[in-house]
Amino acid sequence: MIRLEHITKTYVNAGKKFNAADDVSLEIEKGEIFGIIGFSGAGKSTLVRCINLLERPDSGKVLIGGRDITSLHGAELRRQRKKIGMIFQHFNLFASRTVLQNVIFPIRYSGLSRQQLKEKAMNLLELVGIADKAGAYPSELSGGQKQRAAIARALASDPEILLCDEATSALDPQTTESILKLLRSLNAKLGLTIVLITHQMNVVKSICTRTAVMENGKIVELGDVFGIFANPQQPVTRSFVDTTSCLSGINDLIEEESPVVQLNPGQRILRFRYLEKSACEALVSSISRRFSIDLNIVFGSIEIIGDHPIGGLVVIADGNEADIDAAVEYLRSINVGVEVI
Amino acid sequence: MPEFLQNIIPNVLKKLPALWEATLETLEMTGISALFILVLGMALGILLTVTRKGGLMENTAVYRVLDVIINLLRSVPFIILLFLLIPLTRIICGTSIGVVGSIFPLIVGTVPFFSRQAEAALAGVDPGLIEAAQSMGCSKPGIIFRVYLKESVPALSRGITITLINLVGLTAMAGAVGAGGLGNFAYVQGVQRNCYDIICAAVVVLVIIVQIIQIIGNIIAKKSER
Structure with missing residues (x-):
């Protein structure tokens, strides 16, 4: 479904080179919930943004469903991006628009009538469980409700992939759990492929099928979640695993x-x-x-x-x-x- | 009551029609130049925002040039700008005096100020929103109009309020050196004829105009704030 081939991205900051992604290759299957875990600065944000080309890699290819999207520009790229939803740590809802208007935003000019737009948006809000908040402004919502609204918005253009950028990092543990449950059910109901990046091992543990551990722009360990937990190979992986147990x-x-x-x-x-x-x-x-x-x-x-x-x-x-x-x-x-x- | 007024503002009462006309002229100068200022300043503000480093259409050359021109224009005091622009004003407006002759210098004097106000307002839009819109496949014009402009309405209306109030002040200054309006009225009828009550009357009318602008601006900012 998603294939990254030798992705490299370097930033120059104050004359210093910084490898955010260093020859990363990765394959994510359709219908998978794939976690990328790493400490801040490990390059996971950059990597996930390469999937929808919010960050263009310096070299390497991004293939979505077999199609090389690194060669796309302009309108074609925008069309491709509509097939990849994204949610963020700070939700990024439009404060001046109601929840309903936020959900309609990405499909406003897709050719649907006003009535159809509203219907579709309401269905999505129903799906994420905040249909009663359609008329509210983001500032009137709790963190969990905001993320639900953001998920509904990300799903508006019927994407096959959902990218989650630290989507639960700003939420309390209970809310995190409920959002993860929602993601899991969306994965099951819609066959949505989910890629999530996080620094919380608990998130990976509770919903991912496979996970990659990132450090210094490289994937240092990759495997199914049980294997990673049972038998962490790298020091960084071990330290993540330790965060979820008290054995240390x-x-x-x-x-x-x-x-x-x-x-x-x-x-x-x-x-x-x-x-x-x-x-x-x-x-x-x-x-x-x-x-x-x-x-x-x-x-x-x-x-x-x-x-x-x-x-x-x-x-x-x-x-x-x-x-x-x-x-x-x-x-x-x-x-x-x-x-x- | 009329007798009381007669005692404290004798000259104003004689010049009431002229005061009214001067008020209309001030509003006219403010209104016409404001139209140009808001459109041009907004366009420049958007251009500054999108061409700056890390902007939507990053273009350092364009940004630098605009930045320097705006700073240059802003560092010329308006009273000097008025004189400096006389030849150009004659070409563009056909005259350098009166209400018509004041419009061009007012625009040149205020556009740089407003473009900075607009830039600041747009800079207040969370970059995360821009990123989110991009991730949804929103086009660049779409991002400018549907995200930047829409989300910065409260800050923009505050910037517009400040700009318009500034502009009213500048029309008075332009008035004092030949354009019409309350500035001219206060100067010609008040200062030159030594009628202090005329000056006060012009000030009162200006205060009222400024207050009205401020109140409307506050209402819009408040209503649009979420």
């Missing part, structure tokens, strides 16, 4: 010399990570029975991503040394990541 909290405790982690002789701190989708058994009780060691859970973070549990535990293991070693050995053999801290 143990390091802080050790640093603070908290009484929780003052070990008695024979005790050891272990960190387990579930690496495989099958790791769904009664781990703790089974190893404590088999190796006759006691496991005291200090931290735990387990969630379900793509129908599989993911996460891990930090435990203090108490028992004789050989038994603990045997337990660690066993866990590794069933593909649970174990770190002795």
